[in-house]
Amino acid sequence: MAPVTWQVATVADLRVETPRVKTVSLLVPGWQSHRPGQHVDIRLTAEDGYQAQRSYSIASAPGEQPLIALTVERVPDGEVSPFLHDDLMIDDRFEVRGPIGGYFVWDSAAADPLLLVAGGSGVVPLMAIVRHRAQTGSGVPCTLLYSSRTAEDIIYADELARMGARGDGLRVVHTLTRAQPPGWSGYSRRIDADMLGEVLATTGAMAQAFVCGPTPLVESVAQGLVGLGLAPGQVRTERFGPSGG
Amino acid sequence: MSDRIVTRGFVGRREQTDRGQRIPPGQYRTNDFPVLSAGPTPHTPLAEWTFRIEGLVGQPVSWSWEEFQALPSRDFIVDISCVTKWTKLDTRWHAVSVDTLLEHVDLDRRAAFVIAFCDGGYTTNLPIADVVNDQAFVAYGFDGAPLAPEHGGPARLVVPHLYFWKSAKWIRGLRLQERDEPGFWEGFGYHNRGDPWIEERYSGD
Numbered sequence: 353m354a355p356v357t358w359q360v361a362t363v364a365d366l367r368v369e370t371p372r373v374k375t376v377s378l379l380v381p382g383w384q385s386h387r388p389g390q391h392v393d394i395r396l397t398a399e400d401g402y403q404a405q406r407s408y409s410i411a412s413a414p415g416e417q418p419l420i421a422l423t424v425e426r427v428p429d430g431e432v433s434p435f436l437h438d439d440l441m442i443d444d445r446f447e448v449r450g451p452i453g454g455y456f457v458w459d460s461a462a463a464d465p466l467l468l469v470a471g472g473s474g475v476v477p478l479m480a481i482v483r484h485r486a487q488t489g490s491g492v493p494c495t496l497l498y499s500s501r502t503a504e505d506i507i508y509a510d511e512l513a514r515m516g517a518r519g520d521g522l523r524v525v526h527t528l529t530r531a532q533p534p535g536w537s538g539y540s541r542r543i544d545a546d547m548l549g550e551v552l553a554t555t556g557a558m559a560q561a562f563v564c565g566p567t568p569l570v571e572s573v574a575q576g577l578v579g580l581g582l583a584p585g586q587v588r589t590e591r592f593g594p595s596g597g
Numbered sequence: 598m599s600d601r602i603v604t605r606g607f608v609g610r611r612e613q614t615d616r617g618q619r620i621p622p623g624q625y626r627t628n629d630f631p632v633l634s635a636g637p638t639p640h641t642p643l644a645e646w647t648f649r650i651e652g653l654v655g656q657p658v659s660w661s662w663e664e665f666q667a668l669p670s671r672d673f674i675v676d677i678s679c680v681t682k683w684t685k686l687d688t689r690w691h692a693v694s695v696d697t698l699l700e701h702v703d704l705d706r707r708a709a710f711v712i713a714f715c716d717g718g719y720t721t722n723l724p725i726a727d728v729v730n731d732q733a734f735v736a737y738g739f740d741g742a743p744l745a746p747e748h749g750g751p752a753r754l755v756v757p758h759l760y761f762w763k764s765a766k767w768i769r770g771l772r773l774q775e776r777d778e779p780g781f782w783e784g785f786g787y788h789n790r791g792d793p794w795i796e797e798r799y800s801g802d
Binding site for chain 2: 355360393394399400401403405406418439441444447454456567571587588
């Protein structure tokens with residue numbers, strides 16, 4: 353395999369997604385494309401040569417190259433994410449290398465229905481799948497079950513609403529675990545086996561599941577899906593970055 | 598890349614210097630114990646659990662859970678580094694040294710690599726030289742308690758001098774081979790050996 357080399361990335365756009373989440377769009381001229389679900393390493397270098405590296409999931413679909421989008425949650429006591437949130441400006445530069453990871457990826461030629469289960473910023477690599485599915489015109493049924501704390505914590509809320517309304521087989525199901533706005537019609541609790549069963553009933557038992565979020569969610573959802581009859585090989589898991597980010 | 602790309606305004610947090618020599622390049626220190634896995638956590642009942650050494654050995658050997666617990670074991674206190682950038686210092690494991698396990702088999706002189714195999718189908722490959730001389734152990738305790746399933750319990754391999762994907766969770770045995778063979782992540786572009794001190798993260802590093 354070819355070495356994964358560091359490339360210069362220039363900040364092309366910054367977008368506030370929620371009070372704690374920002375999307376950093378990067379122009380990477382030599383980007384060799386990626387598969388939805390993969391991540392990149394980034395490396396920041398200070399004036400005196402001090403460096404810090406982190407891994408972030410790619411939010412954008414492959415077709416948007418040479419732009420890639422990273423959606424980053426601000427970890428309050430972190431070293432890198434507060435800098436990306438508070439200090440980074442358009443035209444700033446740092447290094448990226450990737451794409452990295454080859455298991456938590458979706459192939460748009462696959463015929464199996466998709467069940468995507470996200471907790472918080474775990475939606476990021478799944479959004480790359482949702483976007484890629486839309487861009488490629490893949491007709492496979494796709495359900496995104498997405499758990500957030502409150503309505504204002506839903507990342508990509510408008511885009512998901514638009515995409516879910518297109519009638520192309522994408523269904524977006526939200527659950528809000530802490531507070532719900534008046535008239536809320538989605539779920540209002542943590543994802544549990546009943547909820548997974550209801551969602552899976554519309555997706556079918558042949559679903560390929562991708563699960564990403566904090567560890568307790570990933571553990572219980574993966575276990576729940578196996579309990580509902582999915583083979584372990586039908587359930588691929590990924591965690592969003594640990595603390596320290 | 599010859600020209601250094603400085604990011605405007607980035608200073609960084611800088612780890613304290615006394616610990617600094619224990620944090621490999623590109624890593625940061627965490628006090629949490631993050632969990633990573635590619636699929637659902639297997640839950641093999643201990644009554645069905647065995648640990649096997651097979652392949653290029655005179656006679657394969659297999660231990661039940663009870664037999665494995667009866668093997669000489671001790672605490673190992675080690676630093677661990679995950680390729681996803683975190684390093685955790687002074688982790689305390691209760692484990693059986695791989696040296697102890699290998700005392701129970703006659704190694705064929707052609708044996709040069711071990712493949713760790715696991716519940717759930719995970720594998721990872723290591724040269725024998727990386728698992729002998731007390732460098733690797735099969736752990737079933739962490740911090741004074743049984744090793745939790747999400748951290749690889751009932752038992753996992755720990756090879757602390759290599760990136761942590763080599764420390765295979767839910768291990769069920771070691772297969773001795775003459776030829777090297779990429780394991781699960783090694784087949785997806787991760788480095789074949791994975792030494793964190795020289796940042797062997799991905800193929801070609």
